[in-house]
Amino acid sequence: MLERLQGKFEGRSQDRKGSGHMKSLPIIFVLCLMSSLAPGSAGAQEADVRAAVEATLAALNARDVPTYASFYHEDTRGFFVDRSNMIEGFSSLAVRAAFLTGLRLDVVMSDLNVKVYGDAAVTGAVFQGSVTLPGGAVATGTWRYSETRVLEDGTWKVVQYHVSQAP
Structure with a gap:
């Protein structure tokens, strides 16, 4: 040709x-x-980030702490829906404890948007479903989710996240 x-x-x-x-x-x-x-092209990187976001959510829904934790940088930080102070760092033990005391998620993602900037990526998505909190209270709804990931040792790891209730 x-x-x-x-x-x-x-x-x-x-x-x-x-x-x-x-x-x-x-x-x-x-x-x-x-x-x-080329493997490092923007299209390939975007696909890798999408796969990482999807795998992170799948691990969370499945309560697979080791896989879920593998997608988080140890120095990650972020905000949750409850408007509490910024959470600094990531603890597999805290995630495991939350699951052991009743935390359950049944959440699906839509409208995933990914932008890659070299070894950093910014994503945004909409989550819908339910979250069962320790103690049994169930929250259903739609949430906005955004995060920043960095490529570290071949894995796109979350370094910043924000979850908020959608209007």
Whole structure:
């Protein structure tokens, strides 16, 4: 295929006198194509971030603490719906304790939006479903969720998050 393209471009370059720059077009085309298919391309990174967000939510719904924790940076921080102070750091023990005392989630995600900026990504989504709190109270509703992730050791890890009730 490349030879056919090159032949077409070379044929054009012969039609124009002094336009040797046309011979470089196949090379430029191939380089552009290769860069768009490279593993580190923006499209591939966006897909990786989407997969990480989906896997994080799946682990949370399944109460799979080790997998859930693997997506959080130890220095993460964020806000929850209850408008409490910022939560600093991530504790697998605290998450495990919450599950052991009755925390259950049945939440689905929609409208996931991902923007990648090198080794950082910002996401936003809408969550719908129910959360059973320790003690048995159930909250149902729709929540807005946003987060910032950084690529660390091949994993897109949450470093900042915000959960708020949707109007």
